[in-house]
Amino acid sequence: MTDRKKTYEELRSARWMAPDDFRSFGHRSRIMQMGYAPEDWEGRPVIAILNTWSDIQPCHAHFKDRVEWVKRGILQEGGLPIELPTLSLSENFVKPTTMLYRNMLAMETEELLRSHPVDGAVLMGGCDKTTPGLVMGAVSMGLPFIFLPAGPMLRGNYAGQVLGSGTDSFKYWDERRAGTITKEEWQGVEGGIARSYGHCMTMGTASTMTAIAEALGLTLPGASSIPAADSNHQRMAAACGRRAVEMVWEDLTPDRILTEAAVTNAVTVAMATGCSTNAIIHLIAMARRAGIPLELDDLDRIGRATPVIANVRPTGKGYLMEDFFYAGGLRALMKNLAEKLDTSALTVSGRTLGEGIETAKVFNDDVIRPLDNPVYHEGSLAVLRGNLAPDGAVIKPAACAPEYRVHAGPALVADSYDELKAIINDEDHPMTPDTVLVLRNAGPQGGPGMPEWGMIPMPKALLKKGYRDMVRMSDARMSGTSYGACILHVAPEAYVGGPLALLRNGDIVELDVPNRTLNMRVSDQEIAARRAAWQPPEPRYGRGYGVMFSKHIMQANEGCDFDFLLTEAGPKVPEPAIN
Structure with a gap:
């Protein structure tokens, strides 16, 4: 039996259901309309299950089944489950990009939890933007919650x-x-290539973000590594339901879990996994929702001191997430990484991170490497700065050809994706392997939504000559499953007048990953003259959600959150009046 710090009368749901007044009569009569009896809610916490299933979300195709296991667990522990469907954000099908709607999911999550008679939540996500979107919203609401990862698909x-x-x-x-x-x-x-339900089985954005959720302490120990098709996943789902009920009675709220230590742990684990470049944006956004001012330089500093020890594609060479699970999973990786972690950090299990990994073992030390035999000597990501990216840009050094980590070459600039396609499909284009291929106006506002256009395909003109990598640069993102010498998230973006907007064909771009610099070989005077002549592009939207997005979206180095959703944006939203 869990140690109860709350009585039934103190639960949020009791405000709706318990009073002997007309408003609560209406609530009780309507829940009875659905077949429930007083025994279903009296004395029980109500647990919301936020389910990102949809008919066009292949990563979450099993959630229609898993939600029943979550409900079983909630009922076993004496709670009342209610399923609330949310945006599914199917990475493959939503256009122009799910990143345009991550904050919409975060807002929906926060408001669903606030507006309903619920005491805690199980968040069901996994496909790229669902993890940060759900977590951001639930953190802002502040109710006890546990995250249920979708799990990677089979090889x-x-x-x-x-x-x-x-x-x-x-x-x-x-x-x-x-x-x-x-x-x-x-x-x-x-x-x-995709033969079961579940999210990408490489260490792409989905696997990265669920690993980060576990490192933050928001999942049950080991939950993020379980393949979606494994029966352990069903048992984990039921366990999430049981634990959510216990967390409500214990009043284990996210502010006790999402501490500075937890965020540092998450950054360290992300770097050690060979994480997706998208992790930087989402980590900053999630941390800032918890009131922790994570900066790009914090990520770079931790990355420099953290080797990549997960030998999983695309940073690793041979293995996939199924192999990672068999090798011991994230608990085993964190056990190898323990000297770099704050193992006293509290998790949703009610135990510390250290207690959760105490019995973990590595069963294949080629998949999960020791610190003295890493896949790459320092973290997965590097933050670059210079006159092209005064607010930062990101590159994944371990996933690009070594000869391009220090490089200088002439820029070849495309102002739109259509222009870029014309360049890469021109078999006779006179570019060379030294060329730096540039896409701009593809950032948070310019994209719009910062689509994954930063994985610029290799041009046919170089492919037919046998080349398979070159330096590519954009203010866009790329899929976490991508690889290559791609410079991403250039900030400020070109669309709002960042220096990338001033780059011209033939300008020499200088990249120096060891020294973390990114510059154009253009004088300050010439840059100033170009800036004076620059004209802002036409607005992307004239109505609807897009207008709100354009007015309030922050830059990549700030997490691409809406400015009015940050902790410091205003006072805490009050509980809804129910009379």
């Missing part, structure tokens, strides 16, 4: 080759465009 397979979602898609697409594989072979890859 892909084609013709005896193990395939990783995203990563191998990009690789084989380059070969298809280069003419080295046939249409039939390409269709074989297409049919074999």
